[in-house]
Amino acid sequence: MEIRSELKYSKEHEWIKVEGNKAYVGITDYAQHALGDIVFVELPEQDSEIAAGDSFGVIESVKAASDVYSPVSGTVVEVNEELADEPQKLNESPYEKWIAAIELSDTAELDGLMDAESYEKFCAEEA
Amino acid sequence: MKQTQLYENHCILGGKIIDFGGWALPVQYKGIIEEHENVRSAAGLFDVSHMGEITVKGPNATEFIQRLVTNDISGMVTGQILYSPMCYPDGGVVDDLLIYKHSQEDYFLVVNASNTDKDFQWLIDNNTVGAEITNVSEQYAQLALQGPKAESILQKLTKTNLQEIKFYHFMADVDLDGTKALVSRTGYTGEDGFEVYLNPSDAPDFWNKLLAVGAVDGLMAVGLGARDTLRFEAALPLYGQEISQDISPLEAGLGMFVKLDKADFIGKEALVQQKQAGLTRKLVGFEMVDRGIPRSHYDIQVNGVKVGFVTTGSFAPTVKKNLGLAIVDLQYAQVDTEIDIIIRNKPVKAKVIKKPFLTKNYKK
Numbered sequence: 001m002e003i004r005s006e007l008k009y010s011k012e013h014e015w016i017k018v019e020g021n022k023a024y025v026g027i028t029d030y031a032q033h034a035l036g037d038i039v040f041v042e043l044p045e046q047d048s049e050i051a052a053g054d055s056f057g058v059i060e061s062v063k064a065a066s067d068v069y070s071p072v073s074g075t076v077v078e079v080n081e082e083l084a085d086e087p088q089k090l091n092e093s094p095y096e097k098w099i100a101a102i103e104l105s106d107t108a109e110l111d112g113l114m115d116a117e118s119y120e121k122f123c124a125e126e127a
Numbered sequence: 128m129k130q131t132q133l134y135e136n137h138c139i140l141g142g143k144i145i146d147f148g149g150w151a152l153p154v155q156y157k158g159i160i161e162e163h164e165n166v167r168s169a170a171g172l173f174d175v176s177h178m179g180e181i182t183v184k185g186p187n188a189t190e191f192i193q194r195l196v197t198n199d200i201s202g203m204v205t206g207q208i209l210y211s212p213m214c215y216p217d218g219g220v221v222d223d224l225l226i227y228k229h230s231q232e233d234y235f236l237v238v239n240a241s242n243t244d245k246d247f248q249w250l251i252d253n254n255t256v257g258a259e260i261t262n263v264s265e266q267y268a269q270l271a272l273q274g275p276k277a278e279s280i281l282q283k284l285t286k287t288n289l290q291e292i293k294f295y296h297f298m299a300d301v302d303l304d305g306t307k308a309l310v311s312r313t314g315y316t317g318e319d320g321f322e323v324y325l326n327p328s329d330a331p332d333f334w335n336k337l338l339a340v341g342a343v344d345g346l347m348a349v350g351l352g353a354r355d356t357l358r359f360e361a362a363l364p365l366y367g368q369e370i371s372q373d374i375s376p377l378e379a380g381l382g383m384f385v386k387l388d389k390a391d392f393i394g395k396e397a398l399v400q401q402k403q404a405g406l407t408r409k410l411v412g413f414e415m416v417d418r419g420i421p422r423s424h425y426d427i428q429v430n431g432v433k434v435g436f437v438t439t440g441s442f443a444p445t446v447k448k449n450l451g452l453a454i455v456d457l458q459y460a461q462v463d464t465e466i467d468i469i470i471r472n473k474p475v476k477a478k479v480i481k482k483p484f485l486t487k488n489y490k491k
Contacts, residue, residue: 036143036352037160039442040420040449042471058471060420062159062442063352065471084418 001123002029004095008110009119010071015095016113023072023110024098027059030123032094035061041083041090044068044076044100052109057099059090072109074102131176132268132327136334140348147351148241150177155350162353163444166316169345170274172337173354175322176330179243179264181236187256188232195253195393196226197376199386203228208295208311211384212376213246214394218401219372222246223364223381225313227297235309237269239366253393268330272337272346273320273357275488280341281310281321292321294491306333315354317361317487360443362412362452362483368423368438369410369452377401378454380410408435411460412482413451419468419475421451426469427477434459437468446484451477 007015013031017024032038040060050056055067056076078101083089089097104110114122128151137144142153152174155162165171183192193200198211207228213221222242227235238246247262254260272281282289284304292298297311308325325333338346355365364370370379377385377398387399415421421440426433435455443450451468459466462481467474 036155037158039160040418062356062444063154065420065422 001033002095003116003120003123005116007095008113008115009122010069010113011122012069012071014068014071016071016110017098018104018110021104021107022077023074023102023104025071025100025102026098027068027090027094028119029094032091035059035066035091037062038087038090040065041087041099043079043081043084044070046076046079048076050074050076050102059087068099070102071113072102072104072106074105076100077103129177131174132330133174133176133334136331137174137348142348142350147177150240152177153348153350154352156348159350159352159356160444162347162349163356165345165347166274166318166349166353166357167445168275169347170272170276170280170320170341171316171347171349171353172334172341173271173273173349173351174269174334175240175271175354176268176327177240178269179238179240179246179262180267180269180324181238181243181247181250182259182261182263183234183236183250184259184261185232185257187258188234191254191256191258192226192234192236193390193392195250196224197385197392197394197398198226199389200226200228201389205230206296206298208297208313210295212370212381213249214376214392214398215372216393216397218375218377218394218397220366220370220374220376220379221249221372223366223370223376227309227311229299242366266327267324268327270323270325270330270334270337271314271316271320271354272323272341273314273316273318273349274346275319276341276344276346277318277320278490280337280344280346281323283340284337289321294489303333304336308333312490315363316357317363317483317485317489318357319488319490355439356441356444359439359441359452360445360450360484361487365439374410374438374454375401378406378409406457408454408456409460410438411453411455411479412484413453413466413468413477414480415449415451415468416465416476416478419470420449421453421468421470421477427453427455428467428469428474429459429465431474434466440468443484450480450484452482455479
């Protein structure tokens with residue numbers, strides 16, 4: 001499983017990349033592998049307000065639909081429309097294809113996320 | 128969970144094992160879409176050993192089966208197979224099954240894994256003629272080899288000319304490179320192929336051998352996830368979805384397998400009445416018009432009113448569209464009718480289309 005050292009991670013297997021006051025969110029290699037072939041993405045709503053832990057999108061694999069949970073609170077300022085037409089990109093390049101960008105309302109929440117080393121341990125324990 | 132003899136084989140191949148109605152079986156190895164496409168372009172090997180097998184023997188075997196199933200077995204020859212629903216008195220379905228005829232006094236029934244115990248009990252409870260009914264499920268492992276290359280691959284392992292096994296026919300005691308097996312030209316994918324019934328203790332080595340000789344032809348192990356998408360594209364019914372205790376074979380479009388002019392069978396009266404009164408609802412195929420994936424049990428509405436429900440829905444890998452099968456009220460069953468599939472509480476546009484969704488490639 002690929003894990004990138006510069007990112008932060010949530011317990012729901014999302015990665016977070018912080019750029020200033022914005023956080024780009026995607027799913028990890030572990031997540032795309034567990035989901036199997038992804039055939040549909042319901043993107044978060046542009047400009048919606050979300051709280052950490054809220055479901056803000058859906059990823060559907062062949063067999064099932066799975067909620068995507070926001071690891072942080074804030075406003076959805078960008079969504080990756082490319083995923084609407086090419087959902088399989090999440091399997092192919094999980095760390096390149098972010099799902100949404102969230103303008104953070106509480107940067108302190110980032111402290112509650114895991115770094116790469118902790119996430120690696122977390123994944124090993126899940127297996 | 129129960130395991131088939133091939134559990135270790137699946138683990139070694141990296142199969143993602145899940146709980147399939149109490150059985151530990153692989154939903155996929157490399158990926159559902161890749162496996163699905165491989166069956167249509169080359170060949171796939173499935174472990175379906177969880178299926179149930181029941182023998183019916185004795186001088187009254189034919190009469191017994193004829194009274195329990197909707198199809199007409201009277202014209203069957205030795206070595207032939209018939210598909211049939213088996214109904215309750217009210218016309219609902221107990222199960223759908225394959226009936227293999229060895230002789231007038233010797234039949235081999237193959238039933239859905241999840242219904243094996245129920246079917247066996249149903250046969251016992253309705254045995255008014257002293258037929259000898261035995262649940263032999265534990266005596267058989269079953270593999271399905273499906274796809275355009277299936278015959279040429281299996282032919283490498285036997286001197287028996289497989290072209291002599293015609294569609295919906297079988298040969299018992301085929302020598303497959305030293306392994307004895309019953310081989311039928313049947314399957315659940317819409318492709319040409321075979322189902323192989325063998326001794327469970329022979330299964331692990333035979334599975335490995337078949338994958339090895341077929342590798343050069345592109346043979347791949349295929350899980351139950353692709354088995355479902357393959358049969359769905361071919362619009363083959365799955366018990367519990369397209370047919371059930373609450374959905375009659377007539378509603379499910381299986382009238383071809385319901386012989387209302389044969390002598391009395393369980394459910395005949397109800398089905399005759401249903402046919403005479405006219406169906407109030409039926410099974411249709413549909414495709415999504417707006418973005419969304421339909422799934423089993425999702426409601427279907429027209430103008431905000433419920434008119435039916437999805438029986439099976441999925442992304443279809445060969446057709447490359449989001450498609451579904453559904454039971455809808457009769458007035459909405461015409462091709463091109465616009466319907467709404469309720470996905471996560473929102474109506475998403477779809478329309479009724481013809482089924483099956485692709486042409487089957489059976490070698491008839």
